[in-house]
Amino acid sequence: MAVLLSTRNKLALTAVCLAAMMSGLEISSVPVILPILEKQIHASFTQLQWIMNAYTLACTTVLMATGTLADRFGRKRLFLISITGFGLTSLLCGAANSPSLIIFGRFLQGMSGGAMLICLIAILSSQFPPGKARNTAFTAWGVVFGFGLGFGPMIGGLIVALASWQWVFLIHVVIAIITGLLAYKNVEESRDHENQQLDVGGVVSLTATVLSLTFYITQGGQIGYLSDRGLFIVGIALLCLMIFIYIERRHPHPMFDFTVFRNRAFSGALLGSIGMNFSFWPFMIYLPIYFQTVLGYDIVTAGLYLLAYTLPTLLMPPLATRLVSRFGAGKVIPSGLLGIGIGFWLMYFGLHGTIGVLPGAVVAGVALGLTNTPVTHTTTGALPANRAGMASGMDMSARLITLAINIAMMGTLLVAGVKLALCEALPAENSMQGLQSLAEKLAGGENSLPPALASVAREALISGFSGVLLYGAAGVCILALASHFLFNFRVKSALGRAEIES
Template identity: 30%
Template sequence: MGGPEAAGAAPERLTGRLRLVLAVLLAAQFMLAVDFSILNVALPVIGRGLGFSLANLQWIGTAFALAAAGFTLLFGRIADLVGRRRLFLTGLAVLGASSLVGGLAVNPEMLLTARVAQGLATAAVTPAGLSLLTSSFPEGPLRDKALGLNGALMSAGFTTGAVLGGVLTDLLSWRWSFFINVPVALAVLVVAPAVIKESRADERSRLDVPGAASVTLGLLALVFGLTRAGEKGWGDPAALVGLAVGAALLAVFYFVESGAAQPLVPVRILKRRTVIVGNLAGLIAFVTETSLVFLMTLYLQKVLGFSPLAAGLSFAVLGLGTVVGGVTAARVIGRVGTRTTLVAGGIVQALATIALVALGDDRSWLGLLLSATFVGGVGNMLVIVGFMVTATSGLRDCEQGMATGLATMTQQIGLTMGTPIMSAIVTARTAGAAGADAVLDGVSLAVLVNAAIVLSGTLIAGLFLRGKQQV
C-alpha cells in the first residue's frame, strides 16, 4: 500500500491531514537532529560524573555514530518490508526508553549501552520517517516543500542541540540532555498512530541477508576507521585497517547485490544517475558544513577565547541560515529545477566558506564569521534539499524506504567523515607549533580545503545531472 493519499488523486496543496502528518514527522526528525549534537558540550562533565577516562570519553559519541550509520540502510529496507509506520513507532519507543536509561546512568557501561540503543533507534526512525514523508507527499512541489522543511529543521536541530546541551548542562544537569527526548517521543507516539497511515511495499519479499550483513559490517568498519582516524590520526594502524575492511565489505556488498534474486538494494538503483550524483552531492554537503562548525568552534575557543556556551550560541546564526534555505528551497527548485539549485547552493556555500579564510585573531572579525556562516547555511541547505529531492525522485513508492535509507546513510557518513578530515588538516599544519596564531593558520588552511570540496561537489552536480527536470 502507498501513502495516505495513494487511494485518490494526488493533492495539489497541503490538506489539514497532511499538515498533521508533516508536523508529527518533522517533530521526530528535529528531535533526532538535536540528539546528535546535544552531548558535545556536556562530554567533559559526563566524564567526571560517571568516571570515564579521557581516552574513553570519545566512545560516548562513537557508540552512537557506529550504530546510527551502520544500520541505517538495513532499517531502511526493513521499513519497506514490515511497514514504515510500524518501524517508525518502534524506533521512537526505543529512543524514548534508551534516553531515559541514559539520563539515569550510574556508570560508563550503562551510558554506552543507552547510546548504542539511541543510535539503533536513530537508524530506524530516520529512514522510516523520511520514507513516510516521501510516500505521503506526491513527487513535485508538495514533496519538495516537505523535504525543504525537513532539511531546515534537521540542520536547525544540530545547532539547537549544541546550544541546548550547554544551557541544560549549565543550569540543570547533563542528564537533562537525555531526559528531554522522553516527553517528545511520548507525544509523537500518542499522536502519530491517529494521523499517519501504514505504508509498505506492495510485494512482500525476503530480506537479503548476505547483502544486509556485508553492508552493515562494511559501514560499521568504515565509521570506526573514520572516528579512529579523527582521534589518533590518519596513520593509525587500526584506522587504516577499519577503512580497508569497510571498503572491501562494501565492494562485496555490490557484487552480492548483482547476483541476488531479491537484493537489499537493486544494482539498477545504485547505477541511477540521480541516485549516484544526488547522494554524492549530499555527502559533500554534510562533510563540509558540519566540519566547518568544528573549525569555527576551534577558532572561537582557541583563537578568540570564547567559552563553549558562547561558541555554541554563535552558531544560532548558522541555524537561522539553514532554516531560511530550507524554507525557500522548494520555491527555488520549482522555478529552476534541482540541478540549478544544487549548483547555485554549492556556489553560495563555497563563496561564503572562502570568505572565512580572511578571519583574523581578534573579535572584530566576529561579524564576518556570523554573516558568512549565515549565507553558507542558506547555500548548504539548498544543496541538502536538492540532494534529497534528486536521490528520491523517479522511484516507485515501494522503493522509498530503500532510497531514503541510502540518503540517510549518506547523511550519517558525511556527519562522521567531516570532522576527522578537517581535524587532520589542522593537526598537520600546526605540528610543532603552539598558540593562537598556529591554530588560526591551521583553521585557515582547512577552511580553504573545505571550500575546494564544496566546489568539487558543485562541479559534479553541474556536469552529471541533466537539464532542469526533477529527475
C-alpha cells in the same frame, strides 16, 4: 492545516513532528556539550569523536533494513518500538557516568533514531492522502525537523545553563513518552504485503566497511597509519567493500542498485548529499569548541553564535524551490556546494583577520539551505516512482556515511594541526607523546591551562582549525565541480554536436 486534516491526522502529525524534532535535536544539541564532557567525565578527544560518530554509524546500520521490516511487520508497530527505544537509550545516556557508557548508549540511541526517522517518513506517505494533505504533512515535518537541527545548539546551551548536560539527553525521555502516546492513539497501522526480501548481507558488509574505515581514521594517530595493525584495518575495510559490491550486484532486491548511477541527475544530486556532509555538518561538531575554547564564550553564547551557521539553513528552502523552477537543479545544486566552499574559505581567512568566522558561517549556512531541498527532491524524483524508496535510502545513507567519515577526518586533522603548531612553539624537550596528549585535550575543549601556555594553545587551535577549514573548502569545491559535470556534461555535448551539424 485545520481544513485539510482530520483531528486524528492532526494528532498523528503532531507525533511525527515530535519524533522529527527529537531526531534533529539529538544531532545538533550534543556538540555544544562536548567540552563539558571532556572536563566532567574526563572524555578523551577520541572518545568525544565516538560520542558523535556512534550515533551516525548506528543510524546507517538500520537505515536500509528498517523500511523492509516496517513494510513486513507494520509501520506503526516499528515506529512505537523505535520511539520506546529512543526514550530508553536517552535515559541511558543521561544516566551514564563514563565516556564508554555514553558511547554505548549513543550507538543504541542511533539505531532507534534511524529506525524512527524511516518509520515516520513511511507513515506520512501511507496515512496522508496524495495532494494538499500530504504536502502539508511533509512541509510540517520538514519545518520541525529543520527547527531541531537549526536551534539545537542554542537549546542545548540553554538546557546546560538551566540544569545540567545530562538533561540534553533526558529531555528526550519526556518527549518520547508524549510522542508514543500520541502515536499509539492516532497513527494508523499499515503494511506492504508485497514487501521485498531484506538484504542482510548488504547491510552487514556496508556497516563493517564504514566502521572499519572510521576506526582507522580515528585511531590511526595512535596505532600508526602505516603500522601492521593500521594496514590490517584498511584491508578489512577494502575486503568488506568488495563483499558489499559482490552482494549488491547479485541480490534480487539490493539496497544499492548500482545501475541507477547511470542516471546523471540522480548521481549529480547524490554528490550534493555527499558535499553537504563532507564539510558543513561535520564542522558543526567542532565549531562549538572554537567558540568556547578559542574565543572564550560560555555555552549559551556559543549556542547563540552557532545560529549564524544553522539558522540560514531554515530560511533558504523557499528561495531554493524558486531557483530550481527557474534554473534547474543542475545549476542550483553545484552552485550551492560552491557557496558552502566559499563560506569555508571566508571562515579560514576570518580566523586570521578581524572579521572572525561569522560572515563565512552565514554564507555557508545560506548555501546549505539552497542545496538541501533540491538535493532531496532530485534524488527521489530522478528515478521511477517504484524506486523512490531505494533512492531515498541511498540519499540518506550517503549523507550519514559521509558525515561519520568526515567527523573522524576533521578531528584527525584538527589534532594534527594543533600538534604541529605546538611542536614549533614549545621547547624541543617536550616528548611527542606529551604533545599528542596536549593536542587532543585542546582539540577536545580543554581550556584550564597555565597562563604561560594559554596564548600558545590558542594559536595552536587556530592553526588546527585552519587546516580543517582548508580541507572542508577544497573538498566541497571539488564535489561541486564533479556534480556540475554530471548534471551538465551531456547537455553541453549535445549542444556542441548540434552546432557542428548546423
